[in-house]
Amino acid sequence: MGFRAKIGLEVHAQLLTDSKMFCGCSTKFGETANSQCCPVCSGIPGTLPVANRQAVEFVIKTGLALNCRVAERCRFARKNYFYPDMPKNYQISQYEEPLTFDGHIEVAVDDQTVRIGIRRVHLEEDTGKNFHLPDGTSLVEYNRAGVPLMEIVTEPDFGSAEQVRAYLTKLRELLRYLGVSSGNMEEGAMRCEPTVNVVNDETGERTEKVEIKNLASIRGVYEAVKYEIRRQLRAVEEGEPIRQETRRWSEEKHETQVMRSKESAEDYMYFPDPDLVPMAPGADWVAAIRAGLPELPDQWRYRLTSEHRLSAAEADALVATGSASYYQAVVDLGAPPKQASNWVMGPLTSELNARSLPVERSPVAPAGIAELIRLVAEGRITGKIARDVFPRIFQTGKTAAEVVAAEGLEVVGGADELGPIVDQAIADNPRAVEDYRAGKQKAKGALVGAVMRATKGQADPETLNRLIDERLGTG
Numbered sequence: 001m002g003f004r005a006k007i008g009l010e011v012h013a014q015l016l017t018d019s020k021m022f023c024g025c026s027t028k029f030g031e032t033a034n035s036q037c038c039p040v041c042s043g044i045p046g047t048l049p050v051a052n053r054q055a056v057e058f059v060i061k062t063g064l065a066l067n068c069r070v071a072e073r074c075r076f077a078r079k080n081y082f083y084p085d086m087p088k089n090y091q092i093s094q095y096e097e098p099l100t101f102d103g104h105i106e107v108a109v110d111d112q113t114v115r116i117g118i119r120r121v122h123l124e125e126d127t128g129k130n131f132h133l134p135d136g137t138s139l140v141e142y143n144r145a146g147v148p149l150m151e152i153v154t155e156p157d158f159g160s161a162e163q164v165r166a167y168l169t170k171l172r173e174l175l176r177y178l179g180v181s182s183g184n185m186e187e188g189a190m191r192c193e194p195t196v197n198v199v200n201d202e203t204g205e206r207t208e209k210v211e212i213k214n215l216a217s218i219r220g221v222y223e224a225v226k227y228e229i230r231r232q233l234r235a236v237e238e239g240e241p242i243r244q245e246t247r248r249w250s251e252e253k254h255e256t257q258v259m260r261s262k263e264s265a266e267d268y269m270y271f272p273d274p275d276l277v278p279m280a281p282g283a284d285w286v287a288a289i290r291a292g293l294p295e296l297p298d299q300w301r302y303r304l305t306s307e308h309r310l311s312a313a314e315a316d317a318l319v320a321t322g323s324a325s326y327y328q329a330v331v332d333l334g335a336p337p338k339q340a341s342n343w344v345m346g347p348l349t350s351e352l353n354a355r356s357l358p359v360e361r362s363p364v365a366p367a368g369i370a371e372l373i374r375l376v377a378e379g380r381i382t383g384k385i386a387r388d389v390f391p392r393i394f395q396t397g398k399t400a401a402e403v404v405a406a407e408g409l410e411v412v413g414g415a416d417e418l419g420p421i422v423d424q425a426i427a428d429n430p431r432a433v434e435d436y437r438a439g440k441q442k443a444k445g446a447l448v449g450a451v452m453r454a455t456k457g458q459a460d461p462e463t464l465n466r467l468i469d470e471r472l473g474t475g
């Protein structure tokens with residue numbers, strides 16, 4: 001029929017500031033209900049809001065990372081609506097004058113890269129939370145009211161649920177690298193509202209836009225968008241109308257359901273907030289923020305594959321898990337990139353995962369990994385011993401050299417030390433000797449294994465292999 005999906009996204013991300021957007025109340029999560037409120041964030045008449053400078057900086061940072069322009073001058077606006085979780089009965093947001101605007105980001109799905117336009121990244125405040133109890137009473141919790149919230153709005157440039165998923169994954173990673181938001185959708189620190197319709201480019205025919213709410217994970221967004229595209233395409237096929245409305249995603253029923261007909265911007269009677277002065281971020285300040293941007297995920301991936309010669313999969317694993325800086329520190333201490341990557345994504349990550357620790361809180365510093373790699377490179381311990389002792393280094397906080405010395409794990413490497421053990425292994429395994437002499441390479445493994453068992457894995461593999469061949473005249 002020639003119809004294709006057209007999807008736009010609004011993402012709200014809570015900013016990681018210590019205090020709220022317009023007052024000094026703490027933003028700490030999980031404290032006693034209504035213990036983090038003051039006259040300003042409770043909306044007491046006569047109080048005056050003061051904008052949080054760090055929140056403004058975080059939005060500029062994000063805008064710059066998304067290739068946006070920064071407004072030379074902009075204002076906060078009041079978005080008027082009445083709901084118990086919003087004590088002022090208006091939300092301070094930005095309407096016609098966003099802080100940053102006109103950006104873009106590239107998103108790759110399979111081998112196709114699409115450019116997604118970023119319409120605006122602006123600043124607003126979060127609402128409180130309503131709790132509806134089974135007995136019919138409702139409670140309101142205001143600790144979240146006034147927490148800085150960043151809204152990132154895209155152009156309707158997505159053509160599939162897969163692109164939406166790739167964008168959200170990339171955006172969340174970017175917010176974490178910038179240190180501006182945890183991006184955690186499960187905890188509500190990042191929320192996403194897609195708008196979906198289908199259009200026929202030839203005839204110009206299109207369905208009304210439908211907004212989807214109640215999405216608590218990237219997977220949920222992906223499934224809801226996929227469902228909604230199918231629903232609209234089916235409606236078009238059957239000649240059913242699609243109404244402009246807001247629908248909620250039901251995880252249980254796996255479908256979108258009508259929530260309410262969509263409000264339009266006019267319903268909110270926006271006007272500039274007279275209590276707040278206009279913002280005019282100076283060019284010097286913006287330049288300083290730009291200069292202070294950390295290395296971003298795409299730049300990391302590029303550098304790790306081009307300069308460090310890691311594979312795309314290795315670079316992606318380091319960047320996506322947030323281990324790239326740690327890895328870089330190991331390399332800076334002299335470890336070869338490939339080995340550093342293997343150690344960080346292998347033994348280190350599995351120990352961290354077993355204890356649900358982020359890499360920043362690893363009890364083993366990058367120097368500990370670099371030391372292990374060096375001990376193996378110098379031939380002082382075998383690769384196997386290095387992997388064996390790693391959990392003990394992780395648990396005890398001792399250095400690799402300490403554990404190796406205390407447990408006598410140094411390589412048994414000299415020919416005089418290994419020689420008699422190799423002779424014994426040859427004497428004990430006549431069958432393997434015969435097979436190996438007959439050309440069966442695998443049979444050598446039995447001899448190597450016997451020596452490794454006798455030395456508890458401490459035999460230097462190179463010397464061992466050479467000795468076996470010398471003894472059997474097979475080299």
Ligand SMILES: [Zn+2]
Nearest residue numbers: 023025038041
């Ligand atoms: Zn307050």
